Amino acid sequence: MSTFLQFHLLTTYGPSNPNRDDQGRPKQAMVGGSPRLRMSSQSVKRALRESAFFELDLQGNMGIRTKRLFEKLVEHLDAQGVPGDVASEAAAQVAEIFGKLEAPNKADGNRVASTLAFVSPEEWRLAEDLAGKIVAGEDMPKEKDLKKLVLRHADGAVDIAMFGRMLAADADFNRDAAVQVAHAITTHTAQAEEDWFSAVDDLNKAEDTGAGHLGETAFGSGVYYQYVCVNADLLVDNLDGDRDLAAKGAEALARAIAQTSPRGKQNSFAHHPRAHYVLAEKGTQAPRDLSGAFFSPIREQPILDSSVASLVRTRDDIDEAYGQAWDADCIMHVGVGGTLDEIVLFAGDAVRDA
Structure with a gap:
């Protein structure tokens, strides 16, 4: 029987474009019939692998x-x-x-x-x-x-153990991912906007009018829901039974997902968000995400508080219908209570005790 460690995060992004589509616009998705901004799971995993928490805490245990x-x-x-x-x-x-x-x-x-x-x-x-x-x-x-x-x-290799790999040359040496990362979506209706901008030529003579450069870029803003699920037993197996290293990896993951984001257009928008709400759960029950909390887009102001309330309400409703889907939990809610250090300790212990 496997132990699952699940994370549910709500994070606010100001005007930014962390994950672009083929036209340079923020990625989007239709959810519940309404447009949302989206960050792909691939971009999130790349950001985690490149984070300082993985680079420093897992030095010598990262694949290429x-x-x-x-x-x-x-x-x-x-x-x-x-x-x-x-x-x-x-x-x-x-x-x-x-x-x-x-x-x-x-x-x-x-x-x-x-x-x-x-x-x-x-x-x-x-x-x-x-x-x-x-x-x-x-x-x-x-x-x-x-x-x-x-x-x-x-x-x-902790990142290979977490995110798996496929070897086209020999499927016998593929590795199943111990960590599943969902696409992050805004909890409310959101669409990309266009920014028209100009740049001035510093050596432009006073009598010459007009800009030295004209351009446009797209951006968006919103509260994103992110779900991550860790199969603690598989993580340990993928690391050849090294439970301490697996726990260290889970701790680095917990720190990174709360403080790391894809870096698209970061110099233009300086997005460095931190999660406002983190719910961590552990248990042997089948995992379940809570994205259903946002299929009807959040409309009540303030959006962030309403998103937290919808997430908590949906969790309670699912537990009442199916039975409690966790044995223990840990919550960090900025301005209300809990700390990231507590979430990190909870994540590490969940893997050590698996």
Whole structure:
């Protein structure tokens, strides 16, 4: 039986554009028949992985997502004095463990993979060691057994353990995500707006009129609901049974989701929001999100307080109908009570006790 750690957050964003669509506008969604602003789960996970909380608290336990393993292996071998052709051949043999390589670049002979590979620190070290053994002329096993020298089902990469990976080259070494991240949506009706702007040429002569540059950019604003679900047992399994590291990862996640956001257009809008309301739950019951609280868009002012009230009411209603979906909870409500440190401790303990 799995233990689930669930987070429900409400965060206010002023005018900003943290996650853009293909036209540079804030991403949107129709929810309950009304337009909302949206941040994709992919953008949120990227922001979490790049946050200072992950970078500092989980240093040495973060994977790298890249198509450029071949290039880095060549650089590694080159630094050891391996001739270029030999280094390229060995690097190609190892890099193809993670995915098919494209044809060499005509200009420099570099090769990139056709798909991104999520490589853990341990796998990266093993890849470098294997490349060195190939250069040294050691006998190598066949392709299937060769992969087993590098690829791992579980190790110390917390971000891979959390968000999973898919290896097109070998599905046997895929990893199921222990952390599910929903798309964040505004709790109320919201649409993107357009900002027309101009820039002045500092050296423009007084007799010359007009702007040096004209442009436009899109932005939006709102209260976002974010849901995150952690399968604590799977997180521990993905980290090869290291419960302390899994708990450390859950603590970093709890800090990051309350204080981190996608960085689109951040220099233009300076959005640095922090969650106003965080509800953390743990239990062995089947997880459930509370997005239904906002299918009818919040209209009552103040929007933020009404959003909290709708979330709490929906939670109570679901629990009454289905039975309580949690064994313990922890709440931080800015201006009312609770602290982020309490949420972080709660998250860590939920994983330690799983």
